[in-house]
Amino acid sequence: MLVINSLTKNYDGFTAVDNLSFKVGEGEIFGFLGHNGAGKTTTISMLVSLIRPSSGSAEIAGYDVVKDNLKVRSMLGYLPENVNLYSNLTAFENLYFFGSLSGVENVEKRINEVLKDLEMHSWKDTKVREFSKGMRQRIGIAQALLHKPRILFLDEPTSGLDPQGTKSIRDLLLYINNKWNTTIFLNTHLLSEVKKICSSIGIISHGQLLMTDSLINIKKKFGSEKSLEDIYFRIEGDQNNGENTVYSI
Amino acid sequence: MSEMIVIARKEIKDSLNNKFFLSILILLLILTIVSIVLGTLQVHSQIAQYNRSIEFLKSMGKTNLPPMPSLNPLSVSKSFVNYVAMIGALLAIVLGNYAVSKERKNGTFKLILSRSIYRDQLINGKLGGNLLLLALINFAIAAVTIIFLTALGGVSLSQADLIRLIFFFAASFLYMALFFIISLFVTLLLPYKNYALLTVIIIWLVFAFIFPQIGDTMDMDNQLPGGFFASMGLNRAQEKQIVNKFKFYETLRNGIEELSPTKHFERISFALLGVKPGFKNNTAWEIANLKWLNLAGLLVPNIILSMLSYLVFLRRENL
Numbered sequence: 001m002l003v004i005n006s007l008t009k010n011y012d013g014f015t016a017v018d019n020l021s022f023k024v025g026e027g028e029i030f031g032f033l034g035h036n037g038a039g040k041t042t043t044i045s046m047l048v049s050l051i052r053p054s055s056g057s058a059e060i061a062g063y064d065v066v067k068d069n070l071k072v073r074s075m076l077g078y079l080p081e082n083v084n085l086y087s088n089l090t091a092f093e094n095l096y097f098f099g100s101l102s103g104v105e106n107v108e109k110r111i112n113e114v115l116k117d118l119e120m121h122s123w124k125d126t127k128v129r130e131f132s133k134g135m136r137q138r139i140g141i142a143q144a145l146l147h148k149p150r151i152l153f154l155d156e157p158t159s160g161l162d163p164q165g166t167k168s169i170r171d172l173l174l175y176i177n178n179k180w181n182t183t184i185f186l187n188t189h190l191l192s193e194v195k196k197i198c199s200s201i202g203i204i205s206h207g208q209l210l211m212t213d214s215l216i217n218i219k220k221k222f223g224s225e226k227s228l229e230d231i232y233f234r235i236e237g238d239q240n241n242g243e244n245t246v247y248s249i
Numbered sequence: 250m251s252e253m254i255v256i257a258r259k260e261i262k263d264s265l266n267n268k269f270f271l272s273i274l275i276l277l278l279i280l281t282i283v284s285i286v287l288g289t290l291q292v293h294s295q296i297a298q299y300n301r302s303i304e305f306l307k308s309m310g311k312t313n314l315p316p317m318p319s320l321n322p323l324s325v326s327k328s329f330v331n332y333v334a335m336i337g338a339l340l341a342i343v344l345g346n347y348a349v350s351k352e353r354k355n356g357t358f359k360l361i362l363s364r365s366i367y368r369d370q371l372i373n374g375k376l377g378g379n380l381l382l383l384a385l386i387n388f389a390i391a392a393v394t395i396i397f398l399t400a401l402g403g404v405s406l407s408q409a410d411l412i413r414l415i416f417f418f419a420a421s422f423l424y425m426a427l428f429f430i431i432s433l434f435v436t437l438l439l440p441y442k443n444y445a446l447l448t449v450i451i452i453w454l455v456f457a458f459i460f461p462q463i464g465d466t467m468d469m470d471n472q473l474p475g476g477f478f479a480s481m482g483l484n485r486a487q488e489k490q491i492v493n494k495f496k497f498y499e500t501l502r503n504g505i506e507e508l509s510p511t512k513h514f515e516r517i518s519f520a521l522l523g524v525k526p527g528f529k530n531n532t533a534w535e536i537a538n539l540k541w542l543n544l545a546g547l548l549v550p551n552i553i554l555s556m557l558s559y560l561v562f563l564r565r566e567n568l
């Protein structure tokens with residue numbers, strides 16, 4: 001579904017994403033894990049073709065994210081981090097706008113369908129500014145689903161939510177993945193989140209991919225007694241130690 | 250439905266749901282009405298005064314009565330020019346700022362641009378929607394003006410008057426459009442919306458107050474109320490002759506004023522509304538021709554800044 005090849009992004013000499021290569025299979029929930037400033041958002045921005053890679057390439061369902069960017073964008077749904085939507089407009093008006101922009105046929109019917117699926121239908125005519133953060137995030141996911149995308153890119157969809165809100169978004173993602181076999185690419189710095197819903201993960205640090213594998217394999221490789229948290233810190237630690245070693249020589 | 254129309258419609262809907270924008274709009278409408286009411290009262294009191302003096306002259310047995318002073322129904326809306334110059338510009342500045350800053354703040358630029366649309370469809374929709382909104386606002390104010398002039402002033406507007414009014418509102422649209430596009434452009438360039446707003450307000454103060462002030466202070470014709478040349482009993486040809494003698498001075502003064510879109514707008518408006526004497530017998534078209542330089546002064550920066558906004562919009566990676 002998603003093939004990334006030596007993807008790199010430089011900002012004035014600073015490399016935010018460094019030579020990234022990996023694949024995500026169809027129907028997977030892929031957790032892209034990294035600390036603040038690791039390069040998660042920069043990576044997603046290149047994949048949804050908001051910004052251009054400095055070098056390297058990426059393909060979604062066989063289409064290049066730069067050359068075939070219109071086609072690629074018609075196949076994906078995207079929820080950036082900290083999105084507020086148009087607070088002066090109602091949920092329906094927001095969705096109508098984004099649905100029409102995506103060229104969804106019979107938008108009104110489709111909005112009702114999605115809102116029912118997301119259990120937000122009774123809030124249809126409420127202005128978005130009156131929503132809680134969790135509800136706004138649901139409408140944010142709704143706008144990404146309107147045109148029936150094959151792959152969803154979500155940038156920290158549970159940041160700022162309480163445990164209940166986090167769980168409900170998690171359940172929603174599992175539901176979407178189950179029902180339409182939608183591939184989900186999920187940015188997060190929460191290990192617990194990855195553990196609960198992802199089928200495979202990638203770990204990024206300082207713009208570089210530390211490792212990528214299925215959740216099962218990772219658990220196997222590192223022994224079942226280790227939690228994902230430990231794995232994460234061990235890999236990072238190894239790297240830091242490595243650097244230290246080099247430094248001490 | 251084309252993407253551009255979808256975006257234009259959203260721009261209008263969003264603004265009409267925006268309380269700050271709405272309050273400025275309502276203020277502008279109220280001021281329009283107030284200026285007409287005050288202007289009408291003034292005209293009425295002039296008529297009353299004329300009638301009283303006629304009565305008095307008649308009672309003295311005079312038969313040689315002065316004629317009724319010619320009253321210009323349009324000049325009633327004269328102070329409106331100043332309201333547009335101030336509040337209209339402010340309204341446009343707010344629109345231009347919001348068109349960029351709200352999308353940035355809400356993250357909706359990303360939601361729009363991650364869909365299968367081109368960037369120029371987005372900027373076309375934004376320009377189209379907001380300019381249409383400004384046109385609608387001018388249309389609404391024009392309607393209010395005509396209704397109140399006829400209802401309160403008791404004046405019937407001739408067809409020529411109506412055409413002049415329409416031309417005036419077209420000029421006021423161009424003027425507001427210019428401040429919209431200045432604000433949009435500056436907000437695109439600057440990362441923080443408050444810096445952008447402050448910058449544009451400073452630009453506006455310089456254009457709307459400081460440059461015209463410099464020009465006015467230097468204007469010979471402004472040294473006497475009612476106009477220096479008119480009170481000397483000089484016609485426009487003679488006025489020209491005299492002004493020619495002060496050529497350098499006039500060129501400098503004009504140069505400063507020509508930098509100000511507010512002055513361009515005022516010059517066109519005062520000619521059209523008959524506030525500035527000397528255009529009474531011209532049609533609106535003729536005035537537009539006579540004032541082509543001022544029209545260009547509004548149009549050309551509009552076009553240049555639109556093109557610059559396009560460039561920034563299409564080239565910038567992070568909007």
Ligand SMILES: Nc1ncnc2c1ncn2[C@@H]1O[C@H](COP(=O)(O)OP(=O)(O)OP(=O)(O)O)[C@@H](O)[C@H]1O
Pocket residue numbers: 011016034035036037038039040041042043189567
């Ligand atoms: N437009 C830009 N210009 C310069 N540097 C940038 C730009 N965008 C991002 N960066 C830098 O690139 C690095 C990666 O940023 P990115 O936003 O991708 O991190 P992230 O993993 O999403 O972090 P977070 O968890 O905080 O969201 C950061 O050091 C950031 O400062």
Ligand SMILES: [Mg+2]
Pocket residue numbers: 040041042081155
């Ligand atoms: Mg991020």
